[in-house]
Amino acid sequence: EIVMTQSPATLSVSPGERATLSCRASQSVSSNLAWYQQKPGQAPRLLIYGASTRATGIPARFSGSGSGTEFTLTISSLQSEDFAVYYCQQYNNWPTYTFGQGTKLEIK
Protein backbone atom coordinates (compact mmCIF):
# COMPACT_ATOMS: atom_id res chain seq x y z
CA GLU A 1 0.00 0.00 0.00
CA ILE A 2 1.20 3.48 -0.84
CA VAL A 3 1.47 5.66 2.26
CA MET A 4 0.81 9.38 1.90
CA THR A 5 2.45 11.63 4.48
CA GLN A 6 1.44 15.27 4.83
CA SER A 7 3.37 18.00 6.59
CA PRO A 8 3.03 19.92 8.71
CA ALA A 9 0.09 18.57 10.70
CA THR A 10 -0.93 22.13 11.54
CA LEU A 11 0.09 25.32 9.77
CA SER A 12 -0.56 28.77 11.23
CA VAL A 13 -0.60 31.59 8.68
CA SER A 14 -1.94 35.13 8.66
CA PRO A 15 -4.60 36.21 6.15
CA GLY A 16 -3.02 37.60 3.00
CA GLU A 17 0.12 35.52 3.39
CA ARG A 18 1.20 32.47 1.41
CA ALA A 19 0.66 28.93 2.66
CA THR A 20 2.66 25.94 1.46
CA LEU A 21 1.48 22.42 2.27
CA SER A 22 3.47 19.27 1.50
CA CYS A 23 2.54 15.71 0.64
CA ARG A 24 4.96 12.83 0.19
CA ALA A 25 4.22 9.40 -1.27
CA SER A 26 6.05 6.26 -0.14
CA GLN A 27 6.57 5.35 -3.80
CA SER A 28 6.03 7.13 -7.08
CA VAL A 29 2.45 8.04 -7.95
CA SER A 30 3.44 9.91 -11.13
CA SER A 31 1.09 12.91 -11.37
CA ASN A 32 -1.93 10.97 -10.12
CA LEU A 33 -2.46 13.10 -7.07
CA ALA A 34 -5.39 15.20 -5.88
CA TRP A 35 -5.89 17.80 -3.17
CA TYR A 36 -9.11 18.33 -1.23
CA GLN A 37 -10.32 21.01 1.15
CA GLN A 38 -12.64 20.15 4.02
CA LYS A 39 -14.38 22.59 6.33
CA PRO A 40 -16.05 21.55 9.59
CA GLY A 41 -19.32 19.72 9.04
CA GLN A 42 -18.87 19.61 5.28
CA ALA A 43 -17.87 17.03 2.72
CA PRO A 44 -14.45 17.36 1.12
CA ARG A 45 -14.16 19.51 -1.99
CA LEU A 46 -11.85 18.71 -4.90
CA LEU A 47 -9.29 21.48 -5.44
CA ILE A 48 -6.54 20.01 -7.61
CA TYR A 49 -6.18 16.86 -9.70
CA GLY A 50 -3.37 15.60 -11.88
CA ALA A 51 -1.06 17.22 -9.30
CA SER A 52 -1.48 20.67 -10.82
CA THR A 53 -4.86 21.13 -12.55
CA ARG A 54 -7.43 23.19 -10.71
CA ALA A 55 -10.90 21.70 -10.51
CA THR A 56 -13.89 23.61 -11.84
CA GLY A 57 -14.56 26.83 -9.95
CA ILE A 58 -11.39 26.75 -7.85
CA PRO A 59 -9.75 30.18 -7.53
CA ALA A 60 -6.38 30.81 -9.14
CA ARG A 61 -4.74 31.44 -5.74
CA PHE A 62 -4.70 27.64 -5.32
CA SER A 63 -1.89 25.90 -7.18
CA GLY A 64 -0.40 22.43 -7.09
CA SER A 65 2.99 21.16 -8.14
CA GLY A 66 5.19 18.10 -8.02
CA SER A 67 5.38 14.60 -9.45
CA GLY A 68 6.66 11.23 -8.40
CA THR A 69 6.81 11.31 -4.62
CA GLU A 70 6.90 15.00 -3.65
CA PHE A 71 3.94 17.35 -4.00
CA THR A 72 3.03 20.84 -2.87
CA LEU A 73 -0.21 22.77 -2.54
CA THR A 74 0.29 26.53 -2.44
CA ILE A 75 -2.31 29.11 -1.54
CA SER A 76 -0.88 32.41 -2.69
CA SER A 77 -2.81 34.92 -0.57
CA LEU A 78 -4.92 33.41 2.17
CA GLN A 79 -8.54 34.44 2.44
CA SER A 80 -10.66 33.85 5.53
CA GLU A 81 -12.57 31.06 3.77
CA ASP A 82 -9.35 29.12 3.10
CA PHE A 83 -8.79 28.10 6.71
CA ALA A 84 -9.70 24.43 6.69
CA VAL A 85 -8.17 20.95 6.61
CA TYR A 86 -6.44 19.87 3.39
CA TYR A 87 -5.93 16.28 2.25
CA CYS A 88 -3.85 14.82 -0.53
CA GLN A 89 -4.89 11.59 -2.25
CA GLN A 90 -3.04 9.28 -4.61
CA TYR A 91 -4.96 7.50 -7.35
CA ASN A 92 -2.05 5.95 -9.23
CA ASN A 93 -2.26 2.62 -7.46
CA TRP A 94 -5.82 1.95 -8.63
CA PRO A 95 -7.98 0.13 -7.64
CA THR A 96 -6.63 1.22 -4.29
CA TYR A 97 -6.73 4.83 -3.17
CA THR A 98 -5.03 6.38 -0.17
CA PHE A 99 -5.32 9.73 1.55
CA GLY A 100 -2.82 11.63 3.59
CA GLN A 101 -3.63 12.30 7.22
CA GLY A 102 -4.41 15.97 6.54
CA THR A 103 -2.95 19.40 7.28
CA LYS A 104 -5.00 21.83 9.34
CA LEU A 105 -4.54 25.39 8.12
CA GLU A 106 -5.34 27.79 10.93
CA ILE A 107 -5.36 31.54 11.37
CA LYS A 108 -2.25 32.97 12.97
Place this chain on the structure above:
Amino acid sequence: QVQLVQSGAEVKKPGASVKVSCKASGYTFTSYDINWVRQATGQGLEWMGWMNPNSGNTGYAQKFQGRVTMTRNTSISTAYMELSSLRSEDTAVYYCARGKLRYFERVRGDAFDIWGQGTMVTVSS
Protein backbone atom coordinates in the same frame (compact mmCIF):
# COMPACT_ATOMS: atom_id res chain seq x y z
CA GLN B 1 -27.37 20.09 -10.92
CA VAL B 2 -25.03 17.18 -10.43
CA GLN B 3 -25.40 15.84 -6.93
CA LEU B 4 -25.28 12.82 -4.68
CA VAL B 5 -27.83 12.63 -1.87
CA GLN B 6 -27.28 10.13 0.91
CA SER B 7 -29.67 8.49 3.35
CA GLY B 8 -30.07 9.67 6.92
CA ALA B 9 -28.20 8.96 10.11
CA GLU B 10 -28.21 5.45 11.57
CA VAL B 11 -27.70 4.03 15.05
CA LYS B 12 -26.76 0.37 15.22
CA LYS B 13 -25.75 -2.14 17.86
CA PRO B 14 -22.44 -3.97 17.72
CA GLY B 15 -22.62 -6.97 15.43
CA ALA B 16 -25.40 -5.51 13.29
CA SER B 17 -25.22 -4.34 9.68
CA VAL B 18 -25.89 -0.95 8.13
CA LYS B 19 -26.82 -0.09 4.56
CA VAL B 20 -26.29 3.47 3.34
CA SER B 21 -27.73 4.74 0.07
CA CYS B 22 -26.42 7.36 -2.33
CA LYS B 23 -28.82 8.71 -4.97
CA ALA B 24 -27.30 10.36 -8.02
CA SER B 25 -28.94 13.06 -10.12
CA GLY B 26 -27.96 15.45 -12.88
CA TYR B 27 -25.73 13.03 -14.77
CA THR B 28 -25.66 9.53 -16.27
CA PHE B 29 -25.33 7.32 -13.19
CA THR B 30 -23.86 4.35 -15.04
CA SER B 31 -20.99 6.32 -16.59
CA TYR B 32 -19.04 7.24 -13.44
CA ASP B 33 -17.51 5.19 -10.64
CA ILE B 34 -18.88 5.60 -7.14
CA ASN B 35 -16.47 5.41 -4.22
CA TRP B 36 -17.12 5.21 -0.50
CA VAL B 37 -14.97 7.08 2.03
CA ARG B 38 -15.43 7.26 5.78
CA GLN B 39 -14.27 9.66 8.46
CA ALA B 40 -14.30 9.04 12.18
CA THR B 41 -14.85 12.11 14.34
CA GLY B 42 -11.78 14.31 14.33
CA GLN B 43 -9.91 11.90 12.05
CA GLY B 44 -8.85 11.78 8.43
CA LEU B 45 -10.41 10.31 5.31
CA GLU B 46 -10.36 6.55 4.78
CA TRP B 47 -11.18 5.04 1.38
CA MET B 48 -13.33 1.92 1.61
CA GLY B 49 -13.93 0.82 -1.95
CA TRP B 50 -15.30 1.59 -5.40
CA MET B 51 -17.99 0.38 -7.72
CA ASN B 52 -18.58 0.68 -11.44
CA PRO B 53 -22.35 1.26 -11.64
CA ASN B 54 -22.45 0.09 -15.24
CA SER B 55 -21.00 -3.38 -14.68
CA GLY B 56 -21.45 -3.69 -10.94
CA ASN B 57 -17.75 -4.48 -10.61
CA THR B 58 -16.32 -3.58 -7.23
CA GLY B 59 -12.99 -3.26 -5.44
CA TYR B 60 -12.59 -3.01 -1.69
CA ALA B 61 -9.83 -1.83 0.59
CA GLN B 62 -8.17 -4.81 2.21
CA LYS B 63 -9.22 -3.59 5.64
CA PHE B 64 -12.89 -4.03 4.76
CA GLN B 65 -12.71 -7.21 2.66
CA GLY B 66 -15.37 -9.63 3.81
CA ARG B 67 -17.36 -6.99 5.69
CA VAL B 68 -18.36 -4.48 3.01
CA THR B 69 -20.62 -4.92 0.00
CA MET B 70 -21.27 -2.24 -2.62
CA THR B 71 -24.24 -2.58 -4.93
CA ARG B 72 -26.44 -0.44 -7.10
CA ASN B 73 -29.93 -0.11 -8.56
CA THR B 74 -29.54 1.52 -11.95
CA SER B 75 -33.30 2.03 -12.39
CA ILE B 76 -33.26 4.59 -9.57
CA SER B 77 -29.64 5.79 -9.97
CA THR B 78 -28.73 4.72 -6.47
CA ALA B 79 -25.62 3.14 -5.02
CA TYR B 80 -25.49 1.28 -1.72
CA MET B 81 -22.80 0.45 0.79
CA GLU B 82 -23.48 -2.24 3.35
CA LEU B 83 -21.10 -2.82 6.25
CA SER B 84 -21.60 -5.85 8.47
CA SER B 85 -20.36 -7.05 11.86
CA LEU B 86 -20.30 -3.49 13.10
CA ARG B 87 -18.10 -2.50 16.00
CA SER B 88 -17.65 0.75 17.88
CA GLU B 89 -14.66 1.67 15.70
CA ASP B 90 -17.01 1.85 12.71
CA THR B 91 -18.68 4.93 14.17
CA ALA B 92 -18.03 7.55 11.51
CA VAL B 93 -19.45 9.71 8.76
CA TYR B 94 -19.70 7.74 5.53
CA TYR B 95 -19.46 9.56 2.20
CA CYS B 96 -20.11 8.47 -1.36
CA ALA B 97 -18.04 10.25 -3.99
CA ARG B 98 -18.06 10.21 -7.78
CA GLY B 99 -15.00 9.64 -9.91
CA LYS B 100 -14.33 12.66 -12.07
CA LEU B 101 -13.88 10.82 -15.39
CA ARG B 102 -16.33 8.52 -17.07
CA TYR B 103 -15.14 5.02 -16.30
CA PHE B 104 -14.21 4.24 -19.92
CA GLU B 105 -11.98 7.35 -20.00
CA ARG B 106 -10.12 6.39 -16.85
CA VAL B 107 -6.59 5.03 -17.41
CA ARG B 108 -5.74 4.53 -13.76
CA GLY B 109 -7.65 5.82 -10.78
CA ASP B 110 -9.41 9.13 -10.58
CA ALA B 111 -10.00 12.11 -8.35
CA PHE B 112 -13.41 12.46 -6.71
CA ASP B 113 -15.28 15.52 -7.91
CA ILE B 114 -18.77 15.19 -6.43
CA TRP B 115 -19.41 14.11 -2.84
CA GLY B 116 -22.55 13.23 -0.98
CA GLN B 117 -23.42 15.14 2.18
CA GLY B 118 -22.35 12.27 4.42
CA THR B 119 -24.24 9.80 6.60
CA MET B 120 -23.45 9.51 10.29
CA VAL B 121 -23.37 5.90 11.47
CA THR B 122 -23.15 5.39 15.22
CA VAL B 123 -22.39 1.95 16.63
CA SER B 124 -23.29 1.70 20.29
CA SER B 125 -24.74 -0.84 22.67
